[in-house]
Amino acid sequence: MAIQSASLLVALVIFDIDGVIRDVGGSYRRALADTVEHLTEGAYRPSQSEIDALKAEGVWNNDWEASQELVFRYFEAHEVEMPAIQDTIWRDDAGRGGVAIAYDKLVAFFQARYRGTDPNHFTGYICQEPLLVDSAYFDQLTWAKMGWGFFSGATRKSADYVLKKRLGLEAPVLVAMEDAPGKPDPTGLFAAVSQLKPVDSKIPVLYVGDTVADMYTVVKARQQQGDRPWIAVGILPPHVQETEAQSQAYADGLRQAGAAIVFGNMQELTSTAIAQLI
Template identity: 65%
Template sequence: MTMNTIVVFDIDGVVRDVGGSYRRALADTVEHFTAKAYRPTSVDIDQLKSEGIWNNDWEASQELIYRYFETQGRSRQQLQLDYENIVAFFQSRYRGTDPDNFTGYICDEPLLLQPSYLEQLTLAGITWGFFSGATRASATYVLQRRLGLQSPVLIAMEDAPGKPDPTGLFATVRLLEDGLDKKSTVVYVGDTVADMYTVEKARSQQRDRTWIGVGVLPPHVQETAARRDAYAQTLQQAGAAIVLNNVEQLNPTTIQELTKR
């Protein structure tokens, strides 16, 4: 079986569970820069990300710091936050403080898919790669060190503008098609509103191919049925054709059904 289909995966919340790493580092950062006056909850972070423009967790951290101080009657101009300091603190938690080795929260991220799943796609004639807002070092760590993938196609933070700008998705598809003159159907798998908006923007800019957004529920929203259902509805409203509990549910049969709709 060969399908003229490309599957592009986001990484955070799809390939790895970042509830105790990126999201924890974000909460740590906001708490630190508000002098421990405010630590955002998981729901607070999700509400911010549901706006669809806060895919970058460094920028999300800064925004939550600003919003806290605005509730205290202080303006952004008064604060003059140093973005580089925010990034450095965040990275000290997420990456760790050793410049040569990862020692931070990144070391404890549970994997949400196994290499055998990707092999299953390959055997079905489905081409796959990765487009993520994570740094290249962080993305490479999970793809090569943890999953053992050999030089996977990856467009990371340094390679393209942040989502929902679809430039990075287009670049990933170009690398996967490798100059072949065939307009593959593209399935983009993500866990946030920004991911789904990326697909919508790709569709509006390149109408000569089919673009399909697939939502995956990150583990942290699956703790209660109410929260899971609300998050799924948010992804569907943002354009997801289907919402899954785990990325491995997107098997070749499901992909074939999606592309036939």
């Protein structure tokens, strides 16, 4: 990543990836719904609004864990016979509601849908993700003396695929799933900021995300490192913008979780808009 000397930077902007850089409504979320449907043998497939409601709790940033949680909640809420899926889900008094799940097999099923079954190439839903920004967007941040990087709950391979192969970014600062605890823990955000090597410890940091967990991450960062300005910026993911009512409700949720401002897409968060926020 080509940036000006760290001593000249006026702000740091760290981005989430899913729902911000790429539209995951037909990929991660589709794989999540597929996984829940598979583990309930077709009895339950969560809608986008049901997934949003879970995400709004602010602790289900990891879609594997979110899949598991929705399966648990389904069996807790319904008196039904267990599915016959071998070695994946079974009755267990020690589990949630008497249900236990083979988490590694859940992850394997999810990844087969999202990444595909070819171990050497992506062939799954990830190949169909529309990009929500282009590389020129990051050039204008660089020209405006703003350092930038990424902190995402996506796996490193998935994040590298979109950042390097599809966007063509060279060696971007990236903290991925394997590198830090999941959000809303701000450890990964701190790590991304550290990699940008800002000289001024008071330089403002913006974190740009599309979920309640992203906003909570900034709130926690502010609590732990209150010596610098931390600004939460919300982005509405495409799937909530079908109606004005949906958009407004989702934006309200982000603001209540700590967003200083909410934009309809990344293109609205220009260097000028960032300068006004800081």
